[in-house]
Amino acid sequence: MKFSCALETSSERIRLVNVISPLIKAGYQLVSQKQEPSENGGNIIHVIARSLGSKTQEDLIDDLSSIEGCTLFNLEIEEEGGSSAAPAKKTLDEKSVLSAIGAYYPKIADIVSQYEDSLPIERRVTALQELGRKVGGGIYQRDYSLGSPLKMPTTITRELVPALKGLSKVKAKNNVIYLIKCPFCKSSDHTHSGCHFIVGYIEGFLASNPAIDVVQVEETNCGAGSTNICEFTIG
Incomplete structure (x- = not known):
């Protein structure tokens, strides 16, 4: 079994x-390997190799995933004899993704994108929203939980907008948040599910504020391929 991957x-x-x-x-025989710097401050390791024993695809994924300090993506497997298997994708573990986000925050767009790409299409929206809620809630607890909690709409202008500025250029008007050139937004030929991370982020951030009642956030406009401005309405 021959494979290529990036970690x-x-x-x-x-x-x-x-x-x-x-x-x-x-028990793998290396064919080629290459290292290059990543945008997140680590390295991207490209490997082409083949298994020497009776390894299964599940064994291979487990072996690659167990390499300490590395996140696996872009795994392609070719069975010996020339038959090519469909690219095997491993759903990234949310816990490891959160650890990576904690290490590289606020430069996390690539990490979120890798997590999104590893997910089955039908799970992307809910998984990205849940990830966003945990990150947004964590940022509120870390940076804004001391002192008297602010009510709406003050918390939007004095806390949420400054928090989002670490991720993107941002503006706010009343209960509407605008992200300009949102780095989590996919190009126009995608489903824009990356923006659901921001939906969850805003919900998690505000839900962690004890002065705020239950809120719902909706992406009311995706700017991919047009205005480059993504609009999120807080209800």
Whole structure:
């Protein structure tokens, strides 16, 4: 079984040798390997290799996923004898994604995008919203939970907007948030599900404020391929 994959390391200190050594020990023969820096401060390790024993695809995914400090993506498998299997995607673990977000925040658009791409299409909206809720709630608790909680609409202008500025250029008018060139928004030929991370982020941020009643957030306009302005309405 021959395969190619890319792994992103959580730190610049995790380098090519830290990836290929566990693979060799696990019984894989390396064909080629390459290292390049990632936008998140770590490294991207590209590997082409083949298994020497009776490894299954599940074994391969487990072996790659167990490499410490690395996130697996873009795995393609070719069975020996020339038959090509469909690219195998592993759904990234939410816990490891949250750890990566904590390490690289606020430069997290690529991490969220990798998580989105690893998910089955039917799960993307709900999973991204849930991830966003946890991140938004965590940011409120970290940066804004001390002191007297602010009520609406003051919390939007004095807390939510500054928090979102770490992720994107942002404006607010009353209960509407505008993200200009939102980095989580896909191009016009996608389903725009990346924006659902922001929906969850805003909901989680506001839900963590004890002075705020239950809120619902809706993306009322996606700017992909047109205005480049994504609009979120807080209800």
